[in-house]
Amino acid sequence: WKDDIKIDQEAVASYVGGEIAPNGGAHSGRNWGAFDIQKEVIDLCPTECMKYEGGELAINTKECTRCMHCINVMPSALHIGDVRGCSMLVGARAPILDGAQMGSLLVPFIKVEEPYDGIKEVIVTIWDWWVEEGKNRERLGELIKRQGFQKLLEVTKIGPMAQHVLEPGQTPYIFWKEDEVPGGWDRDITEFREIHQR
Numbered sequence: 001w002k003d004d005i006k007i008d009q010e011a012v013a014s015y016v017g018g019e020i021a022p023n024g025g026a027h028s029g030r031n032w033g034a035f036d037i038q039k040e041v042i043d044l045c046p047t048e049c050m051k052y053e054g055g056e057l058a059i060n061t062k063e064c065t066r067c068m069h070c071i072n073v074m075p076s077a078l079h080i081g082d083v084r085g086c087s088m089l090v091g092a093r094a095p096i097l098d099g100a101q102m103g104s105l106l107v108p109f110i111k112v113e114e115p116y117d118g119i120k121e122v123i124v125t126i127w128d129w130w131v132e133e134g135k136n137r138e139r140l141g142e143l144i145k146r147q148g149f150q151k152l153l154e155v156t157k158i159g160p161m162a163q164h165v166l167e168p169g170q171t172p173y174i175f176w177k178e179d180e181v182p183g184g185w186d187r188d189i190t191e192f193r194e195i196h197q198r
């Protein structure tokens with residue numbers, strides 16, 4: 001989904017008051033103590049996009065990564081939005097030595113509506129690239145690893161975005177080309193030093 005998470009504030013209050021068991025009652029076999037929304041939901045949000053003040057739960061949708069932890073803990077109070085679609089991952093592999101590996105996110109959100117032209121266009125483009133560039137018995141994931149994720153983005157004409165970065169601090173899949181860098185690779189060092197003084 002792409003829009004806001006739907007919040008039922010009355011159900012949130014019922015979770016906080018202990019009237020509804022969190023996690024759909026999955027942890028009811030033991031006495032875990034009273035439900036603590038701050039500790040069990042707010043503090044575990046990976047992007048810290050939630051807050052609970054004055055008996056009201058608020059979610060900053062722009063910061064939400066849709067991990068669904070909050071929805072899993074409070075399924076009666078939180079529901080996914082109405083603007084729904086799918087994400088497209090490519091290149092999943094299961095090499096013997098490395099083990100199964102999930103595909104890389106190519107399209108974070110695409111609407112799923114008949115006649116599914118948007119989805120088909122991405123698939124056919126990848127298919128054509130794989131038929132042209134793939135080696136004998138080479139899977140798509142191996143082709144992406146050999147030629148690079150950036151090449152896949154160029155072929156599909158999908159612009160690089162933050163969701164394409166595997167994890168912060170790591171080299172992303174995207175590399176600058178000479179024509180994208182002002183002045184190219186050959187720059188005057190004295191001019192550079194004037195702009196960037198030590």
